[in-house]
Amino acid sequence: MGIAVEGARKRFGDFQALDDVSIDVPDGSLTALLGPSGSGKSTLLRAIAGLETLDAGQVVINGQDATKTPAQKREVGFVFQHYAAFKHMTVFGNVAFGLKIRKWDKAKISARVHELLQLVQLDGLAERYPDQLSGGQRQRMALARALAVEPQVLLLDEPFGALDAKVRKDLRTWLRRLHDEMHVTTIFVTHDQEEAMDVAEQLVVMNEGRVEQSGSADDLYDHPANEFVMSFVGEVNRLGEHFVRPHDMTVGLDRDDGAEEAMVQRIVALGFEIRVEFVLGDGTEVWAQLTRAELQKLELREGQIVYLRPGQTKSFSGDVPPPEGGGASTPRHPDGGDDAEVSAAA
Amino acid sequence: MSTPTPAKWGLRTLAFGYLGLLLLAPVGMIFYKTFEHGLGPPIEAMTSPDALHAIWLTLLMVAVAVPLNTVFGVGCALLLVRHKWKGNAVLDGIINLPFAISPIVVGLSLFLLYGTDGWFGPTLSEWGIQVLFSTPGMILASVFVSLPFVVRETVPVLQEIGTEQEQAASTLGANAWQTFWRVTLPAIRWGVAYGVVLTTARVLGEFGAVTIVSGSISGETETLPLFVAKAFEQFNEEAAYAGAIVLALLALTTLLLMSVGGRKAKAQGGPIPITGDAAISTSTTKEGS
Numbered sequence: 001m002g003i004a005v006e007g008a009r010k011r012f013g014d015f016q017a018l019d020d021v022s023i024d025v026p027d028g029s030l031t032a033l034l035g036p037s038g039s040g041k042s043t044l045l046r047a048i049a050g051l052e053t054l055d056a057g058q059v060v061i062n063g064q065d066a067t068k069t070p071a072q073k074r075e076v077g078f079v080f081q082h083y084a085a086f087k088h089m090t091v092f093g094n095v096a097f098g099l100k101i102r103k104w105d106k107a108k109i110s111a112r113v114h115e116l117l118q119l120v121q122l123d124g125l126a127e128r129y130p131d132q133l134s135g136g137q138r139q140r141m142a143l144a145r146a147l148a149v150e151p152q153v154l155l156l157d158e159p160f161g162a163l164d165a166k167v168r169k170d171l172r173t174w175l176r177r178l179h180d181e182m183h184v185t186t187i188f189v190t191h192d193q194e195e196a197m198d199v200a201e202q203l204v205v206m207n208e209g210r211v212e213q214s215g216s217a218d219d220l221y222d223h224p225a226n227e228f229v230m231s232f233v234g235e236v237n238r239l240g241e242h243f244v245r246p247h248d249m250t251v252g253l254d255r256d257d258g259a260e261e262a263m264v265q266r267i268v269a270l271g272f273e274i275r276v277e278f279v280l281g282d283g284t285e286v287w288a289q290l291t292r293a294e295l296q297k298l299e300l301r302e303g304q305i306v307y308l309r310p311g312q313t314k315s316f317s318g319d320v321p322p323p324e325g326g327g328a329s330t331p332r333h334p335d336g337g338d339d340a341e342v343s344a345a346a
Numbered sequence: 347m348s349t350p351t352p353a354k355w356g357l358r359t360l361a362f363g364y365l366g367l368l369l370l371a372p373v374g375m376i377f378y379k380t381f382e383h384g385l386g387p388p389i390e391a392m393t394s395p396d397a398l399h400a401i402w403l404t405l406l407m408v409a410v411a412v413p414l415n416t417v418f419g420v421g422c423a424l425l426l427v428r429h430k431w432k433g434n435a436v437l438d439g440i441i442n443l444p445f446a447i448s449p450i451v452v453g454l455s456l457f458l459l460y461g462t463d464g465w466f467g468p469t470l471s472e473w474g475i476q477v478l479f480s481t482p483g484m485i486l487a488s489v490f491v492s493l494p495f496v497v498r499e500t501v502p503v504l505q506e507i508g509t510e511q512e513q514a515a516s517t518l519g520a521n522a523w524q525t526f527w528r529v530t531l532p533a534i535r536w537g538v539a540y541g542v543v544l545t546t547a548r549v550l551g552e553f554g555a556v557t558i559v560s561g562s563i564s565g566e567t568e569t570l571p572l573f574v575a576k577a578f579e580q581f582n583e584e585a586a587y588a589g590a591i592v593l594a595l596l597a598l599t600t601l602l603l604m605s606v607g608g609r610k611a612k613a614q615g616g617p618i619p620i621t622g623d624a625a626i627s628t629s630t631t632k633e634g635s
Contacts, residue, residue: 078517084510088532098518
């Protein structure tokens with residue numbers, strides 16, 4: 001049950017949008033498709049909805065092969081980044097659209113629409129037109145419209161992409177809660193890793209038309225399969241062939257074996273978190289994430305020479321020797337999710 | 347409002363002067379001439395059997411050509427915008443032909459096709475269908491010259507609304523027909539309406555092509571513009587001016603009908619953004635990655 005995509009391929013002219021993509025979305029789960037623009041995540045979502053036809057591969061929705069089913073018969077709810085509101089209809093008309101197509105009787109439609117408007121907190125705005133709503137209200141209307149027909153799956157294409165930061169944060173908390181109430185299998189597309197980790201139970205990281213890795217947020221963060229996932233999910237510094245998270249950087253004031261000499265270039269206070277940027281002897285720029293207390297203890301100034309010790313580093317290339325502590329490395333595309341070696345620098 | 351500068355006043359004077367000299371003065375003169383001796387003479391001129399027949403025939407042209415070109419125009423626009431293929435450039439060029447060809451040439455070409463020596467003429471007259479010097483030929487000419495307007499007005503609106511609303515409708519279970527009637531057509535209605543007004547005006551006023559294929563037989567194949575021209579040539583100024591006024595009034599009625607319709611639609615729900623971030627979402631044509 002749930003949604004399964006097998007070996008999906010899609011080409012637009014010279015551009016390979018999907019290159020043998022397979023994903024598995026458990027019934028009732030909330031899954032994020034995460035990736036940079038052009039990674040194929042929206043194409044995959046649209047293929048699941050039937051808005052795009054695949055060159056090869058299969059889409060299975062709740063155990064039924066839907067590959068050849070037209071969009072209108074797939075019973076999916078789809079929410080667009082730019083709302084796709086029917087501008088000539090009221091909020092009521094928009095939400096009622098799918099029910100009118102299904103020829104429900106008037107009283108039933110009215111009851112269902114008001115129930116949904118209550119759910120998305122738009123009751124009282126039923127007679128407004130989309131142009132008279134804010135972006136966040138419009139997107140909630142679009143969500144109510146998609147949910148009205150009780151879809152088997154709910155698909156959201158960068159649903160908060162056009163909204164400002166504050167509204168976006170509110171809406172994603174709200175979507176999370178809505179999903180807990182409704183339990184409809186949901187996939188949403190985003191390029192924002194924080195948003196994906198905040199909302200979704202399962203993340204699928206995509207890049208250049210392929211799935212790089214899928215798993216829980218913790219899985220991806222702690223056991224990235226490759227360099228791409230490591231740098232896309234969370235922040236990362238690159239030291240030669242090794243990668244280290246900025247919060248795994250230890251800053252020392254005394255010369256120390258195995259520590260790199262570095263100069264403090266800039267100190268940026270972001271509230272509780274302090275971002276300290278360094279330049280190494282060979283010109284590499286790295287940064288460390290410190291707390292306010294750590295910074296005060298170190299009394300760092302710009303231009304100061306310090307000694308950096310990377311904590312946990314990772315390496316994804318087979319032919320590069322491990323760092324000081326000694327750790328094995330893995331090929332670029334391992335089959336398993338988490339066999340990238342974690343090596344503690346001695 | 348900024349204070350008007352001398353340059354702005356200059357431009358305004360120029361614009362109104364130009365319009366006044368070229369448009370308002372001649373039209374005003376016609377009104378003056380027509381009603382110079384009161385309402386009686388023009389009404390009398392317009393109630394003669396020939397004049398009434400000309401009015402009726404003109405309205406018949408509109409009644410046939412406008413719906414035909416509206417259906418064809420919307421269909422063509424959908425084909426051009428929504429179903430991209432290589433033949434579209436050719437189709438687009440052919441649709442523009444009536445703009446490029448002089449109506450006289452249109453008339454002559456119909457003559458060549460449907461005349462006694464033409465390709466279709468002999469066969470059709472064997473079946474008892476008379477195209478030239480009768481209503482079918484005049485309708486053909488009217489349809490030809492007014493063909494591009496609805497297409498040209500609908501294409502940009504279709505491009506602007508994008509495909510997301512239509513896709514949303516299909517995920518909600520609507521088939522192609524339901525999507526067209528419930529989503530696409532309401533969204534493009536202003537483009538279509540404007541195209542209909544232009545088509546109507548063109549058919550009402552068509553002279554060149556119709557004059558050639560009709561033979562301009564009074565009381566039989568004479569539309570209002572032909573009636574006006576003939577009256578003018580025969581120094582029947584009263585009838586010429588009165589006919590011109592009727593033509594102008596018919597065109598004005600079309601325009602009025604459209605703007606009344608527009609006001610009604612606006613009253614139902616004008617695009618008045620009431621919150622700050624409503625402005626963000628006006629760019630709806632962008633597509634996702």
